[in-house]
Amino acid sequence: AQSVAQPEDQVNVAEGNPLTVKCTYSVSGNPYLFWYVQYPNRGLQFLLKYITGDNLVKGSYGFEAEFNKSQTSFHLKKPSALVSDSALYFCAVRAYNYGQNFVFGPGTRLSVLP
Amino acid sequence: GAVVSQHPSWVICKSGTSVKIECRSLDFQATTMFWYRQFPKQSLMLMATSNEGSKATYEQGVEKDKFLINHASLTLSTLTVTSAHPEDSSFYICSAGKQGAGLRDNEQFFGPGTRLTVL
Numbered sequence: 001a002q003s004v005a006q007p008e009d010q011v012n013v014a015e016g017n018p019l020t021v022k023c024t025y026s027v028s029g030n031p032y033l034f035w036y037v038q039y040p041n042r043g044l045q046f047l048l049k050y051i052t053g054d055n056l057v058k059g060s061y062g063f064e065a066e067f068n069k070s071q072t073s074f075h076l077k078k079p080s081a082l083v084s085d086s087a088l089y090f091c092a093v094r095a096y097n098y099g100q101n102f103v104f105g106p107g108t109r110l111s112v113l114p
Numbered sequence: 115g116a117v118v119s120q121h122p123s124w125v126i127c128k129s130g131t132s133v134k135i136e137c138r139s140l141d142f143q144a145t146t147m148f149w150y151r152q153f154p155k156q157s158l159m160l161m162a163t164s165n166e167g168s169k170a171t172y173e174q175g176v177e178k179d180k181f182l183i184n185h186a187s188l189t190l191s192t193l194t195v196t197s198a199h200p201e202d203s204s205f206y207i208c209s210a211g212k213q214g215a216g217l218r219d220n221e222q223f224f225g226p227g228t229r230l231t232v233l
Contacts, residue, residue: 036224041205041227041229042226042227043120043207043224043225043226043227044158044207044209044224045224046223046224090157090158094222102148102160102209102222103160104157104158105157106156106157107155107156107157
């Protein structure tokens with residue numbers, strides 16, 4: 001069975017400071033890992049994904065994430081947070097076999113304070 | 115490419131009526147679409163997997179007779195909430211997978227969501 005944990009319900013960070021949103025996963029076989037962002041009353045917007053290759057993945061809006069197989073983690077990071085980054089962030093995992101659905105983490109609300 | 119639309123974006127209906135939500139892949143073919151439900155401040159929960167030309171696969175606990183899914187073409191899936199009740203009020207999001215051999219073929223592309231309010 002696949003599962004995703006996001007241990008923090010809420011992350012607060014000051015504008016200009018680095019931010020980290022944590023994600024750990026459990027999946028059989030090779031994982032496909034994703035980060036999505038959701039603004040109020042909107043659908044999900046894709047940020048980045050890890051399929052294979054370099055463990056450090058760079059995505060949209062200056063975000064990046066590092067895949068750590070030994071720790072089964074895929075933390076989302078950004079060197080300098082913006083107030084406009086305030087939103088709900090979801091980590092998701094998908095098993096290697098195409099056609100299987102995503103399993104989403106519970107979400108982490110990021111608040112960037114001016 | 116890989117845009118998914120949903121219609122309507124929001125709907126208010128009376129208890130006991132049925133509501134149909136459309137999910138379209140605008141610039142690609144999607145043999146599989148997924149329907150999710152999201153309650154306020156909660157994560158997305160998969161309701162069902164919609165397969166073109168066959169019956170949908172429902173997740174445990176989801177009433178298939180209440181949430182009717184039709185995937186009549188490679189670009190359209192519909193979710194009909196039958197005899198809606200206030201507890202069905204939620205944000206419904208669809209997604210579509212893009213088949214092929216390209217790098218984006220492991221992604222799902224999400225629609226903008228439909229806010230359903232049942233009075």
